[in-house]
Amino acid sequence: MTAAGQLQSAPILGVSSLVKRYDTRTVVDDVSFHIEAGETYGLLGPNGAGKTTIISMVAGLIPADSGSIELMGAVMTPTSTRVKGHIGLVPQELAIYPDLTAKENLMFFGRLQGLKGKELRQRTDLVLDLIGLGDRAREQTKKFSGGMKRRLNIGIGLLHRPTLLILDEPTVGVDPQSRNSILESVETLASEGMAVLYTTHYMEEAERLCDRIAIIDQGRIQAEGTGIN
Template sequence: MPDAPARDVLAVDGLVRRFGKLTAVDGVSFHVAPGETYGLLGPNGAGKTTTISMIAGLIRADAGTITVAGEPVGPQHVAVRRRIGLVPQDLAIYPELTARENLRFFGRLQGLGGHDLARRVADVLQLVGLDSRADGATKEFSGGMKRRLNIGIGLLHRPELLILDEPTVGVDPQSRNAILESVEALSVEGMAVLYTTHYMEEAERLCDRIAIVDSGRIQAEGTRDDLIRMLGGVDQVRLAGDGDLEAAAAALRELPAVERAEAGADHAVVLAVRDAPSAVASLVTGATEAGLALHDVEITRPNLEAVFLHLTGKALRD
């Protein structure tokens, strides 16, 4: 008998939140499975933080439902919060305490104690890469180290759902990479992660599925490849060389993978190609046989920036 499918850790249905005449979240629905990292990708003001504040039970929803591990979530439902770890944008640590002391303090607030607390503190310090600095005062930490400690605090009580709200804002590239490596390790442990960001590369690197959020609504949802296919999954290829560009373009149009081929003004043929990496050999052969002496091949693949622009009519950081 086949195993029953795993129940979603988080299920959000028809979520709405208004502030006066402003509808900050407008009918948002999605789900997150065990071991999945789900991204909310959108600019500041898109409604991401309001959404996760409702999911964490900090503010009420005007409409819609939220469940975590099958239990309803809201300000009046206190017990379910033990299943949730929230890592806010603002740091929630005590600078005069060491990393270990911070973790012990917050662990006690989460109901941990004794050997279990000591073991969890040690495990979390190792996971976020702070075990060598465990007994240093956090006021001496870099911004990235403080951010990693913030994540560790959210992990202490072994939540089934970890919510990370823009965890890399304002940190240097090296610290940012360390934070992303820590997040990548979480889904391996089977934890469901809800990750908000306005950085395309973070969403592409970390998230199994991504929701593009703008103006309080989910504009599109899916894996990176699902979203790219919304643009037709067509790559751009630029073949630069010397020779009869018009003849080369005409010959290349006959190839099955080529949707368009035009002679450019800069000694190049520009093509729209389905799955360019697998077709590039035939493109080079076709161009060469048509008399083009190639000296450069450039492939540009669609990315989430292009998808976001297509869906919203604006760049992500507008």
């Protein structure tokens, strides 16, 4: 096997024996999984199961009490500034400015991610098309529906071409049309080789999108297997 082949076969993300405690309560208990390039891995479970805590550790937002996280072969901790640049994080909470247009929001966050000039303009236009907001690019986002805001939130996480996209329940509270648009966007990204970590409590979403699914409850992986796709 060539060196390039070996690189392609290595997991994008590897999580091993992850543990997180708050006082005497263990909220993540010995969680391990990995994600390959082009794979969508789902964390399926009810609210409070530990999904958001897991992705917060994976993204380097909070430290693990024990266990390890590796992204593209590099150790991930809250101080791992360089490796964090390979992650696109889309949180449950909207992170957009309502008085700016969709395009202005993307341009602003793109600059924060180090993009500029022609590259920034091209990436902004490409992302607007991907999330289905090209025709609303110059409209203030405070006029957007909840689903449109969610789609823009995802677009912000895509601007810098992340290797791993983390989506934390991105369809909560959105209308059916926007929900379908979000799911189609995720399918497109995975087909183009992006690794995706997707949390949800909707079984039908996990079945549609995910190559493998881990059922999370009480901070532990209760079962893991392949999706139907």
